Amino acid sequence: MAGTKTIQEQHTAGPQAIGFDYQFYYFMLLALDLKFGQKIGFEVKDDVHIDKEDGTTVLYQAKHTIIKNSKGNPQNLTDLDTDLWKTLSNWVDFINADKSSDFLKKHTFILVTNKSENNNDFITTLNTFKADNDSDKVKLKIAELGNKTQDETLKKYFKNVSKLSKSKLELFLKNLTIETGEDGIIDKIKKRIFEKYYQENLVEPIFERLSANLNLSKYLEIKAGQRFEISGEDFGKKFGKCFKVTTDIKPLPKREFPVLLPDDLESQIFIKQLLDIGEVQTGSNDIRNYTTQMLKFLNHFTYWSEEENFILLTDIEEFKNNSILIWINEFKAKYRQIERQINNGYAIVDLEDDIKNLGVDLVEYIRRQNLSIPGYSDLGIEFSNGHYYALSDKLEIGWHFDWGNKYKKE
Template sequence: MAETKTIQEQHTAGPQAIGFDYQFYYFMLLALDLKFGQKIGFEVKDDVHIDKEDGTTILYQAKHTIIKNAKGKPQNLTELDTDLWKTLSNWADFIIADKSSDFLKKHTFILVTNKSESNNDFITTLNLFKADNDSDKVKLKIKELGNKTKDETLKKYLKKVTKLSKSKLELFLKKLWIEIGEDKIIDKIKNKILEKYYQENLVDPIFEKFSSELNLSKYLDIKAGQKFEISGSEFGKRFGKCFKVSNEIRPLPKREFPVLLPDDLESQIFIKQLLDIGEIQPGSNDIRNYTTQMLKFLNHFTYWSEEENFILLTDIEEFKNNSIQIWINEFKAKYRKIERQINYGSAIEDLEDDIKNLGVDLVDYIRKQDLSIPGFSALGIEFSNGHYYALSDKLEIGWHFDWSNKYKKE
């Protein structure tokens, strides 16, 4: 059974598949920084390439391993790593095929890998060359590595690089970069999205939409026999909708917060206002229910605006102003006749019964409002009512025609 499992494992493409995924996600990471005048391609000129505004091109080879070292990190990129030398050999082929030096002058070469580095003599020698420009040391190091290995394929890769003329080898080495330890690529993409939008709650939705749309576009373009390339100017047209999630109407998250009712429920200003117009009676269960609605809203509003910063300060102000304006408009409509009667000399005390009835009507109208905070879906009637109770408790709105004088004196 164990032997059968080993044979099956040899025929699975898991490690290879994740290698392709790594290339794609690295492409996605670079695409997020694409500028106007640039063009990025996937599996066109290399694993990934970027054509820059000045006519030069960056070629990327992305290599991934699932093998871990003793510390649980991706295995080291050794000086005789097959991925390393196969990549350099392929680039050497490109350079040799071009009889002039135009290809070298116009290209930069970057090998990206999640592998770690530990005492890689070739990388050390390459870094020294960038300081002293002595290509003979590099060539000597490559020949030493060729003598160290018995792998004929690896020997062929090493030899291909040494076939470059001195001038071409020097220019190649100057334009060659090896980026090791590029692991957790998805986290890096999400961090890049966070840097652009500054709201952590938007990162996952944007990532999911962008990666899905990018992958689908890749499949359809290649299936249609087209190159999968994206220019900076067309990026917004093709994928801008993936980032509109930051502007989409979405619900605010809700949690279960403990509701701590005050000892004297009827001493609350908003309850006094409702008692005075006869909307509720002393001792009514409505008093507890209305207080619970207000506190549930206030707990969530604090969570949204202060603890998690889902809501911008400007949105909070707009939400509040809009809520109060709805009340102002209906208050004026309800009490227009009462105001006219008082202006003509009627005593407010003589109009008290009418005022209380209109006050109840005003409360009924306001309770039907399903408010929303800019950028988010409607709060629902319960939270909207709770918000208005909170406003009336702070004496920012009222129900009685003379509410501002009746309660601000207390």
């Protein structure tokens, strides 16, 4: 059994997942200090990068270990550390791939790790170079380290770095920083938040809201094939509400948006659903009114969530989930007896009249709901109804007992 556990542990991705989390939290730490005119990116140009106002770029590689030394601290960053030399070799590849002579002039390189330094000869040599500008000593050190290992992959990294021309190597070394012992990253983020607001009771809720919304935004943008980059201006606009931790309930702003009705109102899925249960009749003015309510809500919701970023992504998710849960609970209550009859062998076609009546009752119940978005006052009945019409138009909810089969085949 012990052997099986060891095999299982060898195939888990826990350490790798923590490494990705470390990169994200380091990104979050840097984002808190982002200035107007700057732009930060995650997994775009490197693990993290910052484009600065002067046209230069800082590339960050963030490396994490869960391995502890005998004192219980993260293991040392040794002279032959694979993460160290793989990172340097990758940056050399960036330099060689760029055909212009400006790449090194416009980029700085920072390796960040939670590993301890503990007399790393290469770091000592790098620091000496920054004082005396003698790159020959650095080349000798790289050659010396290359001769100390039998690892072919490491040898390849050493060789790649040492092949830089003298002028490029010197500029690379001048622009290179290695930051060790960068551990406790979450505590550092919370400290940074505290330093900005000096209210300890706000730190935890701000941290939770900001990390959740940054992470969700990252997921959605990368999933959509987009680059996850945030400018200083966008950071305040998209995530500023994370810092407004307050119990004040306020209304969302309303505007007059043009409502452009579709040509064929009765071809809309949500209208088909209402027609099928007999809640509305073909040609009724109610169809136009219901469509108007839905479009007014959708116009405002886009304005609140996308154009002006009044609403956080997590708030949107909570609002939608809560709305659907209200429908789920009432749907189950209304159709409990129908479900029992079907389970007892009744054909659904023989229960159609009862289903339609219950469907209308369900619609009427849902129309009485006055929904609210977290942090804001009630939407009002018109917008709440419009939201439910939109959900039914997207086939996320329905009114007929068999709505999932009845409409999703269309």
